[in-house]
Amino acid sequence: MYTEIAKSYLRKEKFPSVWCPGCGHGLILASILRAIHKKGWKKEETVMVSGIGCAGRIPGYVDFCTLHTTHGRALAFATGIKFARPELNVIAVMGDGDAAAIGGNHLIHAARRNINITAIVFNNFIYGMTGGQKSPTTPRGFFSSTSPYGNAEPPFDLCNMVKGAGAVFVARGTEYHLPALDTIIYKALSKNGFSFVDVIVMCPTSFGRKNKLSSDATQNMEWIKSISIPKKKAEGLSQEELQGKIVIGIFADSLRSEFVEYYEREILKEGKCPKNTKSD
Amino acid sequence: MKELVISGNEAIAYGAIRAGCCFFAGYPITPSSEVAEELSLKLPEVGGRFIQMEDEIASLAAVIGASITGKKAMTATSGPGFSLMQEHIGFAAMGEIPCVIVNVQRGGPSTGLPTHPSQGDVMQARWGTHGDHEIIALSPSSSQECYTLIIEAFNLSEEYRTPVIFLTDEVIAHLREKLVLPDSKSINVVTRKKPDVPPENYKPFDTSFGKVPPLADFGSGYKFHITGLTHDETGFPTDDSKKTAVLLKRLQDKIIDNRDKIVRTDNFMLDDAELTIIAYGAVARAAKEAVLAARERGIKLGLFRLITIWPFADKEIAEISKRMKAIIIAEMNMGQLRTTVESAVKGRCNVLTVGRADGEIVTPSNILEKVKEVGIVH
Amino acid sequence: MSKKYEIRLSGSGGQGLILAGKVLAEAAVIYDGKNATQSQSYGPEARGGASRSEVIISDEEIIFPKAQNIDLLVALTQESCNVYSKDLKDDGILLVDSKLVGQVPEGKYRVYKVPIIDIALKETGKTLTANIVALGLVTELSGIVTRKAVESAILSRVPKGTEEINRKAFLAGIKKAEEITKNSIK
Numbered sequence: 124m125y126t127e128i129a130k131s132y133l134r135k136e137k138f139p140s141v142w143c144p145g146c147g148h149g150l151i152l153a154s155i156l157r158a159i160h161k162k163g164w165k166k167e168e169t170v171m172v173s174g175i176g177c178a179g180r181i182p183g184y185v186d187f188c189t190l191h192t193t194h195g196r197a198l199a200f201a202t203g204i205k206f207a208r209p210e211l212n213v214i215a216v217m218g219d220g221d222a223a224a225i226g227g228n229h230l231i232h233a234a235r236r237n238i239n240i241t242a243i244v245f246n247n248f249i250y251g252m253t254g255g256q257k258s259p260t261t262p263r264g265f266f267s268s269t270s271p272y273g274n275a276e277p278p279f280d281l282c283n284m285v286k287g288a289g290a291v292f293v294a295r296g297t298e299y300h301l302p303a304l305d306t307i308i309y310k311a312l313s314k315n316g317f318s319f320v321d322v323i324v325m326c327p328t329s330f331g332r333k334n335k336l337s338s339d340a341t342q343n344m345e346w347i348k349s350i351s352i353p354k355k356k357a358e359g360l361s362q363e364e365l366q367g368k369i370v371i372g373i374f375a376d377s378l379r380s381e382f383v384e385y386y387e388r389e390i391l392k393e394g395k396c397p398k399n400t401k402s403d
Numbered sequence: 404m405k406e407l408v409i410s411g412n413e414a415i416a417y418g419a420i421r422a423g424c425c426f427f428a429g430y431p432i433t434p435s436s437e438v439a440e441e442l443s444l445k446l447p448e449v450g451g452r453f454i455q456m457e458d459e460i461a462s463l464a465a466v467i468g469a470s471i472t473g474k475k476a477m478t479a480t481s482g483p484g485f486s487l488m489q490e491h492i493g494f495a496a497m498g499e500i501p502c503v504i505v506n507v508q509r510g511g512p513s514t515g516l517p518t519h520p521s522q523g524d525v526m527q528a529r530w531g532t533h534g535d536h537e538i539i540a541l542s543p544s545s546s547q548e549c550y551t552l553i554i555e556a557f558n559l560s561e562e563y564r565t566p567v568i569f570l571t572d573e574v575i576a577h578l579r580e581k582l583v584l585p586d587s588k589s590i591n592v593v594t595r596k597k598p599d600v601p602p603e604n605y606k607p608f609d610t611s612f613g614k615v616p617p618l619a620d621f622g623s624g625y626k627f628h629i630t631g632l633t634h635d636e637t638g639f640p641t642d643d644s645k646k647t648a649v650l651l652k653r654l655q656d657k658i659i660d661n662r663d664k665i666v667r668t669d670n671f672m673l674d675d676a677e678l679t680i681i682a683y684g685a686v687a688r689a690a691k692e693a694v695l696a697a698r699e700r701g702i703k704l705g706l707f708r709l710i711t712i713w714p715f716a717d718k719e720i721a722e723i724s725k726r727m728k729a730i731i732i733a734e735m736n737m738g739q740l741r742t743t744v745e746s747a748v749k750g751r752c753n754v755l756t757v758g759r760a761d762g763e764i765v766t767p768s769n770i771l772e773k774v775k776e777v778g779i780v781h
Numbered sequence: 782m783s784k785k786y787e788i789r790l791s792g793s794g795g796q797g798l799i800l801a802g803k804v805l806a807e808a809a810v811i812y813d814g815k816n817a818t819q820s821q822s823y824g825p826e827a828r829g830g831a832s833r834s835e836v837i838i839s840d841e842e843i844i845f846p847k848a849q850n851i852d853l854l855v856a857l858t859q860e861s862c863n864v865y866s867k868d869l870k871d872d873g874i875l876l877v878d879s880k881l882v883g884q885v886p887e888g889k890y891r892v893y894k895v896p897i898i899d900i901a902l903k904e905t906g907k908t909l910t911a912n913i914v915a916l917g918l919v920t921e922l923s924g925i926v927t928r929k930a931v932e933s934a935i936l937s938r939v940p941k942g943t944e945e946i947n948r949k950a951f952l953a954g955i956k957k958a959e960e961i962t963k964n965s966i967k
Contacts, residue, residue, distance in 0.1 A: 137639065167602070167624050172468075183628060183639060188621040190471065191630035191640075192464065193490055199461035203468025203476070206452055207426050208622045211472070232457040386452065396425035396450030396474070408807045408817065518822075578846050579803060579819040581810045685846075692845040767845055 128160045129153035137184050142177060145331075145340030147298035147324035148245055152181055154301060155214070155243060158308040162212075169212045172201040174221035176252045177326075178245040181216045195226025198233040201240050209239070209383045214312075219246045223259040223279045230281075234288035234317050238382040241311045241318045244281060247326040255329030262367070266333040285319045286375045292318035293375035298325065299347045300371060307373065316381045323347055323369055405584040411575040412479075414549035414582050415505055416441035419477055421550070422557035423592055424503075425451040426476035428465035430458055430484060433517040434573040435507035438479035459484035463491035467500045471629065473620030475557055475594075479505035482524055483514055485531070492566050493532035496654065498629045499564040499608070499618070501595055503556045506568060507576040508684075508735075510762045519762030520573035522684055522735040528568045529713050535651055537658035539665055540568040540713040542683040543575055546582045551590075552710065558593035559665060563657055564615050570712055572735065574685035574764050602626065607638045608650075614657040658714055667710035668719055672698065676705025678777060679723055681744060682733040683709040686765045690733050693770035704774060717747035729753040729777045733765050753777070785839035786925040787848040790915065791865040792857030794832040797912030802834030804916060804934045805926065809838045812930030818846040831861045838925050853923050855915050856882055857897065874922055876915070893922065893961055900953050910950035913939075917954015921962070928955060 129152070142148050159169060169187040173179040175194035182189030188211070192200045197215040205213045222230050222244045233240060249267055250256040257267035257274050260281065264273040286293045292314040296304035304322065311318035325331060325343035332338050336346050347369070354372025357365060409417070415438050419427075427442040429435075443453045452469070456462040462478045469476040480488060485506045495502050508524050510516025515523075524531075528540045539559050543549045553569060560567040598605045598617040602625045609616045616636075619625035632640035633647045641647070658665065669687075672694050673679065682690040687708040697704035707723055709716055724730060729752050732740050738756035745754050757773040759765050788805065790798040799821050806819035821834040835848040853874045856862035862875075862882045869875060871889040879894035895918060901911040913935060920931045932951060939947045 167626050168622060170621055183630070186626060188626050189628045190468070190621075191628070191632065193494055193631055196460060196464045196491075199456065199464035200468040202454070202456070202461070203426070203428060203465030203470075204472055204621060205468075206454055206465070207469035207474045207476070208472035208620075211622045228457050229461055232461070390447045391450065391452075392448045393450035396446075396452075397423040406811055408803070408810045408819070574820075574846070577820060579806055580843070580846070581816060689845050695844070764847060766847070766849070 125157075126153065129156040132156040132159065132166065132186055134184055134186050140184060141180050143326075143328040145325070145327040145338060145343065146177070147247070148177060148181065150298045150301060151243075151245060151304070151322050151324055152184070154304045155216075155308055156185070157305055158312050161309055162312050164212045168210065170201070170204055170214070172197045172204065172213065172215045174217050174226060176218035176220055176250065178216050178218035178221065179252075195221045195224065196229060197221060198226065198229040198240065198242060202233060202236070202238055205238055205240050206383055206386075209387070212312075213240045215240055215242045217242065217244050218251075219244060219248065219258045219260040220250050223281055227259075230285060231288045234285045234290040234319065236382045237289060237291060237316045237379050239315055239317070241314075241320070243308065243311070243320045243322060245324050246281065246321050247324045247330055248278075249326050249330040251326045251329050255326075255333060267329070268333070281321045282319070282374045289317075289379065290319045290375060291316035291377050291379050292373075294319070294373040295321040295323065295369070295371045297323040297347050297351055297369065297371060299344050299351065303371070310373070310376070314376075316379060323351075404586065407582045407584065408579050409546055409582050410437060410577055410579045411543065411546050411549040411571060412437035412507065412577065413441050414546040415479070415553045415569070415571070416445060417582075418550035418553035419503070419557070420445055420449055420451070421590060421592075422554040423475045423594065424477050424557060425449075425474045426466065426469035427451070427478065428454045428456050428462045428469070428476070429478045429480065430456055430462050432459075432481045432484045434509055434576050435479045435481045435505060437576070438505055438507075459487040460490055463488045463495070463502070463504065466502050467491060467495050467498070470500050470502050471621050473623065475501070475561070477503040477505065477557075479507065481507045481509045481517075482511045482521070485524055485527065489531040492538075492568070493534060493536070494631045495566040496532065496536040496538065497631050499654075500566075500629070501560040501564055501618075502566050503553070503560055504566060504568050505553075506570050508570065508572045510760070516762040518573065520685060520735055520764055521760065521762070522572055522686065523739070523760060524570065525712055525734070525736070526739045528570055536654045538568060538713050539563070539565060539658065539711070540570045541667070541710060542570045542712050543710075544684055544687045544708065545575065546578065546580045549575065550582055551585065554590060554592065555667075558591065561593045561595040562615070563661065564595065564618055565658065570684070572684045598625065606636045608634065608636045610636060610653065614653055614660065662714045665711055665714055666716050666719070668716050669708040669710060671706040671708065673705035673707060673723065675703055677703040677728045678731070678774065679705045679707050679727050680731045680733050680770060681707050681709065681720065681740070683712060684735075686733050686735055689765050689767050690770055692767040693774070696767060696771060697774055702774060702778070715743055715747070717743075720744060720747040721749065721751075724748040724751040727752045729755060731755045731757055731770065731773050731777065733757045733770050735765060736760050784841055785837050785843060786852050786923060787850060788836045788838070788853045788855075788919060788923065789833055789848055789851050789865055789868070790836070790855045790919075791831065791833040791861035792855075793861065794830060796832070796857050797909065798832060798834045798855075798857070800938065801912040801916050802836050804931065804938050805836045805838070805919070807938070808926045808930040808934035809836075812933045813926055815840055816843050818843050820846060831858070831864045833861065833865055853919060855919060857911065857915070859883060862886065876918055876922060893918075895957055895961065900957060901950055904953040905946045905950050907946065910947060913947050913950035914954040914957075917951045917956075918958045921955050921958030
């Protein structure tokens with residue numbers, strides 16, 4: 124049942140996927156699909172937008188209105204869709220390269236604007252599609268094909284950044300903690316406003332192999348498990364004790380006037396555009 | 404008939420609304436900002452939506468997103484923003500999503516001359532994106548034409564499922580002059596073809612409906628996939644070389660095969676001319692005045708005005724070149740259109756350029772001096 | 782003989798000359814049924830420094846829209862007078878604020894020195910209306926637009942509640958023009 128629900132939303136003829144054996148993207152996609160199912164969203168009223176990279180390929184596999192755009196720009200396209208047709212349910216799926224590097228500014232402004240879109244980052248600390256280069260979320264000292272001596276840069280905490288920019292729902296989950304992730308994504312989809320979920324997912328092929336976790340999926344998962352720490356538990360720990368840990372949980376769940384609703388209520392003077400023609 | 408005195412930029416906004424534009428996303432940049440300002444005021448009155456994005460890349464992305472839901476959508480920018488927009492002009496061309504991009508040209512390269520005119524982006528409009536695709540670019544010469552031609556821009560965009568570039572310049576953008584609002588009967592508004600097959604049979608790039616397949620709206624019951632990757636008729640990515648070739652050829656053919664319907668030009672005193680000026684935008688007005696002055700001196704000068712810049716009026720220019728001693732291209736750049744004109748003329752007559760890239764408009768006297776030079780040559 | 786009449790309004794940013802230009806163009810087109818174009822300087826200079834607004838008025842189509850042979854130049858500052866008088870025709874009119882423009886460039890044009898800003902202050906209590914006083918002068922000195930047209934255009938452009946004060950300023954400009962032209966005929 125757990126997988127059957129997800130399967131009913133897939134474009135099955137598009138499989139096998141481009142993802143490597145052991146990649147966690149499928150697990151997270153299934154979690155998103157279960158949450159959509161629980162929401163009862165109709166396929167033809169659901170839009171999934173992506174950027175570039177392994178996560179960029181997700182919309183190709185799901186039976187919604189799907190848009191595979193340019194690197195980092197998923198949220199900008201999604202903003203146009205949601206603002207033009209607010210009755211649609213809009214989800215943007217991104218990789219860490221999309222969300223934290225080339226599209227970082229779009230992420231900040233989507234959060235500030237508080238437009239009712241759910242953004243989900245498949246954060247695997249690496250540029251998988253291009254062969255394993257480091258990303259803005261690669262931890263310091265970790266190896267990649269462009270950090271052969273270990274990464275010299277500190278990483279972004281995306282949840283902190285997006286919370287600071289004003290998102291009304293901010294959470295982090297992992298591919299290891301799937302039932303918790305189902306709940307988080309369901310809450311994100313339910314939120315009226317900009318909701319953001321940072322999902323830690325493993326790339327055994329690039330990140331795992333380069334960082335002595337091997338290309339074995341189980342070993343990679345075990346590593347996530349070993350460094351994850353629930354938000355409640357983390358609150359009692361010092362910065363030093365949190366070093367190298369991933370804090371999971373919900374970081375923001377607040378209320379703020381949603382952008383499109385505000386525009387329609389305060390700015391719009393007329394209902395339909397253009398007035399004299401049907402919208403369909 | 405209502406008469407107004409408005410700038411080219413304002414006329415673009417008015418015309419866009421008349422064309423059925425319901426969505427604008429943009430980023431402020433001189434000398435285009437009045438288009439955004441006017442639409443931020445007027446769109447809400449007609450149920451339309453205005454959004455100021457975080458940059459020009461995001462602006463065109465939002466426009467394309469809105470267009471996929473069935474809304475006619477546009478943005479407006481100038482050189483530096485136009486450079487940033489190339490990414491999504493390519494996406495709109497590849498995904499065949501109708502949209503209109505206004506580029507009010509200012510001096511360049513880089514940030515150049517923000518408040519001074521230029522026509523330095525004509526080649527960028529044609530070749531600014533990576534990869535092969537045809538493009539439509541139009542250039543107005545007055546407030547009146549800003550109004551009527553932006554409607555044409557939307558029409559062409561909807562008819563051919565393509566981005567259309569509205570290539571104006573700072574002179575026309577900021578010049579206030581008379582606009583006679585045409586009555587609604589004289590205006591033709593085109594809206595994209597929608598599929599008439601049930602959703603399960605719909606393919607967004609299905610060529611069995613012709614070179615321009617119908618485009619369904621997201622949210623209208625049709626589920627489909629659009630990608631910037633090379634794709635087949637279903638919209639899903641492919642790297643099959645045959646399918647790639649078919650797609651790329653079709654993107655070209657849908658414009659080229661219809662070039663006679665797309666190319667708009669204007670003649671002034673060309674019938675008996677021995678010498679022709681080719682000009683567009685604000686410079687065409689300097690050229691027209693130069694023609695009148697030359698005629699007073701007995702010089703048989705004519706004007707061939709490009710309204711459509713791309714696809715290029717090569718056939719028309721080839722025809723004219725057969726009966727000219729020389730052709731002078733007048734433009735606010737250092738001769739960007741020259742090789743394109745030369746390849747149409749094929750050596751049948753001399754081709755000269757009177758170009759300025761100093762932030763000032765080419766004047767009638769600049770053109771007349773060039774005419775004098777030609778006189779010496781012959 | 783000349784088919785078109787070119788007016789350049791110059792001064793410093795903030796003196797309302799852009800608005801004056803717009804009013805002139807609208808008066809010519811909407812109320813007098815002529816053709817007109819109006820253009821202006823943009824950028825930082827529009828907010829201070831030498832600034833200009835150009836209006837071309839004609840019974841026929843205005844082809845090239847930039848002023849080339851100025852028939853009437855208004856200069857409300859010394860700097861704008863220095864910078865913008867170069868395109869003034871030999872038989873053109875140079876109208877300057879007598880308090881702010883001390884040195885008038887050499888030329889064959891007719892020069893009128895009028896305390897435009899002082900008149901505005903005296904008649905309306907506000908120097909802000911100097912642009913409208915100037916419009917009254919330009920209307921009379923050029924003869925290219927009718928009083929009625931300019932007055933109507935002013936009233937449709939100025940903020941609500943300021944109609945009376947602006948009408949006063951406009952009439953003061955006209956009156957002054959009548960005075961100085963009478964004197965010069967004599």
